[in-house]
Amino acid sequence: MSISLKTDLLTTAMRRESHGTRPEMPRIMNLLRGQTNQLHAQLTRHSLLAPVLSDPPSRERYILVLKKLWGWQKAMEREIESRFDWEKFDYGFETRRKAELIEYDLRILGEENSISDIPECVDLPDLSSPAKILGATYVLEGQTLGAQLLYSNLNHGLNLDAESGCKFLQCYGPDPMPKWIEFGQFMDKASAGLSDDEMVHSAQQTFNKLNTWFSV
Numbered sequence: 001m002s003i004s005l006k007t008d009l010l011t012t013a014m015r016r017e018s019h020g021t022r023p024e025m026p027r028i029m030n031l032l033r034g035q036t037n038q039l040h041a042q043l044t045r046h047s048l049l050a051p052v053l054s055d056p057p058s059r060e061r062y063i064l065v066l067k068k069l070w071g072w073q074k075a076m077e078r079e080i081e082s083r084f085d086w087e088k089f090d091y092g093f094e095t096r097r098k099a100e101l102i103e104y105d106l107r108i109l110g111e112e113n114s115i116s117d118i119p120e121c122v123d124l125p126d127l128s129s130p131a132k133i134l135g136a137t138y139v140l141e142g143q144t145l146g147a148q149l150l151y152s153n154l155n156h157g158l159n160l161d162a163e164s165g166c167k168f169l170q171c172y173g174p175d176p177m178p179k180w181i182e183f184g185q186f187m188d189k190a191s192a193g194l195s196d197d198e199m200v201h202s203a204q205q206t207f208n209k210l211n212t213w214f215s216v
């Protein structure tokens with residue numbers, strides 16, 4: 001089995017605070033990482049994800065995870081997009097939408113008819129201020145890094161790639177780092193003058209809400 005593969009993945013996930021060759025990130029990004037590290041590790045250990053991280057991964061469980069993520073992403077993107085002045089910072093929100101990529105994957109994986117039945121998450125984090133929106137967006141964008149590990153397991157175990165069911169996991173291509181660095185620069189500018197505590201609390205709440213959504 002690959003208990004060892006899974007353990008390696010989780011160990012890497014838990015060590016995300018020490019990332020060797022990763023570029024220096026702005027202060028706010030380091031703060032958010034440090035203050036959500038444990039919640040992230042907890043999420044990666046969620047029982048919903050385990051069969052997707054195992055060797056071989058379960059196709060059925062991957063589809064279930066995609067449905068869960070669609071219900072979350074769809075609702076979060078709608079709220080986040082409409083509540084913040086993204087254009088002011090040249091963010092290019094449309095280049096970072098991901099719910100539509102999950103829909104694409106579900107179609108390719110033969111789930112076209114069930115998409116309209118997938119429930120959307122209604123128990124969302126509090127997104128009532130710019131600081132809270134930035135904290136939540138940090139979690140939504142950060143998932144593109146961990147997505148590489150899920151992708152690698154699905155690619156090796158089920159031979160899936162971006163065209164055959166993993167477009168969401170590969171949303172920024174094989175290397176998400178350039179978009180992550182760009183995101184860090186955006187966060188640096190957009191967070192100026194906003195409350196660190198509010199951003200941190202919102203990122204923590206977002207991890208907790210996603211954890212709860214995975215459990216219902």
Ligand code: HEM
Nearest residue numbers: 009010012013016019033044138139142143145146147149
């Ligand atoms: C949907 C669930 C997930 C969310 C919301 C999420 C969220 C995040 C966030 C916010 C970051 C950025 C951390 C930073 O500031 O550097 C991150 C990075 C990372 N995540 Fe996840 N993650 C998820 C699932 C996973 C899974 C399942 C794994 C692996 C088992 C994983 C492994 C990692 C790793 C290794 C990094 C760091 C990458 C690096 O430093 O280069 N994540 N994730």
